[in-house]
Amino acid sequence: MKIETYKVPSTIAGAVQLLHHGEATIVAGGTDLTPQTGAGVREFAATLINIQRIEEMRGIAVSNGRYRIGGLTTVTEILESELLAAEVPVLVEAADHFASPQIRNAATLAGNLCNASPAGDMVIPLLLLDAEAELASWSDGLVVTRAVALADFFTGPGKTVMRAGELLTAIEFTRPEAGFAAVFLKSGPRPALEISTVSMGVAGVMADGVLHAARVSIGAVAPTPLRATETEAVLEGNALDGALIERAAETVSREVSPIDDVRASAWYRRHLAGVYIRRALARLQGGNHGN
Template sequence: MADVHVPSSLDEVFRLLSDEPSATLFAGGTDVMVRSSPDMRERGPFLCLERVEELRGIHGSATEVRIGAATTLSEVIASPVIADLFPLLREALRHVGAPAVRNMGTLGGNICTASPAGDSLPPLYILGAEVELRSLKGRRRMPIDAFITGPGRTQLEEGEVLCAVVIGKEQGFNFHHFEKVGQRKAMAISVASLAFGAETRRDGTIVKARCAFGSVAPTVFTSRLLNDTFAGNTLNTAVLDRAVAIIREGVSPISDIRASMEYRRQVAGNLVMRLEGAGKDR
């Protein structure tokens, strides 16, 4: 069996990574242990981050909120700060797995897994989230859409740790919506998902909008043309028809055991059409 190290500080993490640069990092383990083959478990070692206090908790400044990468999904959901400032993220995380998975899984893990179906990713793209990375070389920040480069691929370098997710407080959205479609109503990996945030006037006219889709492209799918289609309009059928045409033309889904490429493309458009009903239910 492989060695498992459980450091209690970032200094200890970096010391261990200096000795074992190929170590597999994890926190909750809800993804890495499922993906670990017997051969991988023999190679090891594993580095568990769940006891590193610098990587946990939710802290705010005057302009932004910092969420530690090892903060569990349940802790993020339960945070009054997240509920108040980023209800879209909270709603998306409520769709992740079962309570046991949310109690163990972490926000940083959901990001580093870099699955196109990751439920946290579409809202984080909409919110303009940045990731904070640290190593013995120093610290750097980058937008999440630059950090994730493909399915299971990120810009994380050897010896580097994702320490936090940082989100600006001033978003301006007063309408948000998250919806996913899976093979069942709960505890399902998404076939397609939609996160939508908009600033609207009292008459329903959209000032600005951001739209992001999961499971329909190698990474989260966003489109400036799609966002611009909503600006200056209400969520009416004509506008949504134009948006559907853009999304079905732009996405590049795959066929797998959960759904065909054609079905995912159809569902992505259907999720957009459902925004009209979501707007009326506000």
């Protein structure tokens, strides 16, 4: 469809009122939307809403033990955040594997989540952190919000639980507990500008060689990014030795449901999931992680 109206709200209230009044396309950094509309795989609605001027949707802050990252925060801002580097470096590690500097300067966190690619990179560390998406809408003359756990947010490739009229305003998660350690790994045939063939996050708290609060998230191996809960159960509360790492590798290879596509075969993705969990757990074991 041809764009008939272009709106640039400067507040969340302004944006959700516009969304409430009819079908519209939201654009943030445009790094997914532009190639998709250009290639004809997606059409603009008659109204285009550019949300870039909504200052209240920017920034990284922590208060009362909760982190809040505005939806318009760019991948570069995450990469350069001293706060995140000190306390949640796994987010910085994922940002460091993301695209190129030019794309990172434009790409927003909300855009990465709302695009709902099974290979969205920023989703993987956020799943480890039990993050929640804040969704705002307009109802009875007011901005109303609801929080959705990221683990429940994605319903399929390009699909989420977001309803018509909703705007993803922020991501929130609890400040990680002392001793929390996390690793992010991503593969693709090229070192940069690569869509993940497999991406993985592994986290937990190591104490006396035992892994507690074990968490495993994985991308590009199923219709949505996911938490590998069977693998987490294998790891939870057990001594992280060679035998346990092998059991985790077998479990994660079984737990994923990849497809063959132009980037890799399902067999290769299953194999890589096993390789990555061995690597990630070895890093946690050796204390070789950012946290």
